[in-house]
Amino acid sequence: MIKGCLRYIRELKSVGIGIYFEKENIDTLDAKSELFLTILSSMAQEESRSISENTRWGIMKRF
Template structure:
């Protein structure tokens, strides 16, 4: 039989009190994780609705960040992008 002992919180899973405490704590952690996930998803959807798209410009081929944060075509890289699409369509 396996058990868990938390010295910091003084929880032993060998007794029913420890099992209950661990179950409650894990439920709270799960709910907090779900809440954070929902908030992040809501934030992304809100930014999309407002027309604010987050782009990783350092790894985004063909575009750079303009002065106002919008996408600006990089002419040198645009040639590569056009070639990639052309090859894909062939």
């Protein structure tokens, strides 16, 4: 998921198109912001994995 998101961002960046995330104040045309976006994406992916794991555990334990 992260790789796909970053791939599209980099593809747009290569043709001079940036994405600006207002809430996070991230401009994908800025190198530092791309690093920050990568970190946020990794954290979101880990959170999703953890939720899925906890859901599976709950189903197995019938909670």
